Amino acid sequence: MPLAGGCLNLANLTIWNKAATAKMCWDLEHKQDKLWIKWIHSYYIKGQDFNTYPVPQQACWMTRKIMSSRVVTTQLHSDHTSSKSLIRQGYLQLLGDYPRMEWKRLMFKNDARPKDKFMMWLHMHGVMRINDRLIRWGMEVNPECAFCQLQNESREHLFMLCYYTKALWNRVMQWSARTYTATYSWGQYVQWAVQNSKEKSQDATIFKLVFAEVVNAIWLERNARVFEKRRRHWEALAREVAFVSCVRASVGSRTKLQQLHF
Ligand SMILES: [Zn+2]
Structure with missing residues (x-):
């Protein structure tokens, strides 16, 4: 939590992990130039709608975890013009409002x-x-x-x-x-x-x-x-x-x- 909230500026790692997984999910949907993303698309999704494609139960734990965070990704608003990384943007949004000390x-x-x-x-x-x-x-x-x-x-x-x-x-x-x-x-x-x-x-x-x-x-x-x-x-x-x-x-x-x- 940030200093402004009366905390010690230490990241909440549970929320940070959620934001990082949501970022990977966003990559999976948009950045099809990476090998692991190409592989998931050609092996599972095969041109179907990414947002409605059911999470493949036979896929490995990591793939299922990334695809399951589509719900979180849709809640977040990413600003690509911002200097903040997408993970940080997501983290701050997931953190929500906190009282200022x-x-x-x-x-x-x-x-x-x-x-x-x-x-x-x-x-x-x-x-x-x-x-x-x-x-x-x-x-x-x-x-x-x-x-x-x-x-x-x-x-x-x-x-x-x-x-x-x-x-x-x-x-x-x-x-x-x-x-x-x-x-x-x-x-x-x-x-x-x-x-x-x-x-x-x-x-x-x-x-x-x-x-x-x-x-x-x-x-x-x-x-x-x-x-x-x-x-x-x-x-x-x-x-x-x-x-x-x-x-x-x-x-x-x-x-x-x-x-x-x-
Ligand atoms: Zn005294």
């Missing part, structure tokens, strides 16, 4: 490390194993926030509302010459991130990178406190985010980041 921009052209982008992707989908989810699943865990021990851990508290994460966001945004807008709901938080990553400017590129690094830093620090009983000050996390961002940024953004004073 407004935070998709955070994933496009983000210089962050792949594992941090993946973490951000989980974060935006709200599927991280945060305590309130684990409790809903019936697991017995300490519900308290690992940073403040004053509130229960939820995605809103952990990433937006806790004093620790607020301080981290403020420090990192201040360093990257951005303003951190305090948010009180998940919707507001996503809007803030989307708004800052919208422009096609270097600032937006830097924001996307820094955002992914902060999300990852919060999550790693939370895990270190829960599982290893290790703790670091938010200032140390902010410094690490700044360092990683400077290292990972593409050439233009790196020059700009290196001019910022931490």
